[in-house]
Every structure is written in structure tokens, then in C-alpha cells.
Amino acid sequence: MGLFTDPEDAARAYDAAARASGKPRRLNFPTESEQKPRNKTSIFRGVHFCSISVGYVASFDRRRIGIFATEREAGIAYDKAALAAGRFLINHAAVDDEDERQRLLDADQERLKAERAAKKEQKRKAGYDWCERNKHIASKYIGVFARRDQCRFRAQFKQKHLGNFKSPAEAARAYDEAARAAGETKKLNFPDS
Numbered sequence: 001m002g003l004f005t006d007p008e009d010a011a012r013a014y015d016a017a018a019r020a021s022g023k024p025r026r027l028n029f030p031t032e033s034e035q036k037p038r039n040k041t042s043i044f045r046g047v048h049f050c051s052i053s054v055g056y057v058a059s060f061d062r063r064r065i066g067i068f069a070t071e072r073e074a075g076i077a078y079d080k081a082a083l084a085a086g087r088f089l090i091n092h093a094a095v096d097d098e099d100e101r102q103r104l105l106d107a108d109q110e111r112l113k114a115e116r117a118a119k120k121e122q123k124r125k126a127g128y129d130w131c132e133r134n135k136h137i138a139s140k141y142i143g144v145f146a147r148r149d150q151c152r153f154r155a156q157f158k159q160k161h162l163g164n165f166k167s168p169a170e171a172a173r174a175y176d177e178a179a180r181a182a183g184e185t186k187k188l189n190f191p192d193s
Helices: 007-021 071-084 098-140 168-181
Strands: 047-050 055-060 063-068 144-147 152-157 160-165
Touching (some): 047 071, 144 168
16 A cells, blocks of 8 residues: 555555455445444344344344344344243334334333332342341351341351351351360350350
8 A cells, every 4th residue: 555644645545445455344434325334223122233144133142043134024033032932021023003012112111120129129028037037046146147138147257257057056156166266265155065
């Protein structure tokens, strides 16, 4: 191509060589017909336009379903794969009326939000109930704490985490071992053992 004193001249020479080779992939100064397409190439979830295969690709769970001539066909293929996998957040690509399609999408979003909120509340309540039931057990021993998120008991000596245990007595014994190893004999859960 040659040597250039001006970076713009070099960039234009590069563009000319790329056009001449027939592979103008990345141009510095593209014409309107050579402009890159917008980033979002489809209105449907799981669908994108592929310029190499010149078609719409439908993908679900990182797997390619296929290449389709129209965006709508790819959207329908995605919907079928999602429903077969038990997922219900779909494109509704088979619906012709855009207003009806948007209404269905909004209903799906609301249902998904409600399901997530119900699961979160169920987990929170289960953890709370477990912790409430075992609060008296956990506070009975020195260095033993109830782990609400794991439904287990954590043993800790000073700043050292000793592990998670199924029962508070196991955690208390682990605390005692660590305390004895550190020379602590006054504050033990089981001083006789």
C-alpha cells in the first residue's frame, strides 16, 4: 500500500485495498451501503441475524436450533425449543397481531416476576423458621452459630472459622478442640471430655 504521512490517507488507502480484495469487513470510512447493521438484529429472544450464513439463527441454551429465512420462523423455532424444555418465557412469534403479542409478553413477564417473588418468600420463610426453631440450641454453646442459609451450624474460635456441622453438639466439640489447642481451658462447652 505504501507509506503515508497523514493517518487519514493511510486509512483511505486501507479501505480501497479492502474493497478491491472483495472483503471490506472493517472499514474506516464505510459508505451508507457498507454501514454495519445495528447490534440488535432481531426483535425476538434467542434470534439473531447471521451475515455469513445470510439468515436468522435461532439458539436456545447455547445450542443452535437452526438457520431460517425469516426472523419470524426463527422466533417460532425458539418458542418450540423453550416450551419443550419447560420454559414459558417465549417470544409468541406465531401470533400475527403485534398488540396481542406484546400483551402476551407482558403477561409472561408479570407471571415470571410473581413466581420469583413467591420462591424468594418461600426460601426466606423456610430459613427464618429453621433459624427460629434452632435459635435456642445455637446460643446454648460457646462459639456456635446457626447458619440460616445452609441449615447447618458454624463453629468459630476467635476469628477462625472451624467449619459447618449438622448438629450444634458437633460444632461445639470442634470449638472445644480449637480452644484446647490454643491453651484456653476456662471457656469450654464440654469441660469434662
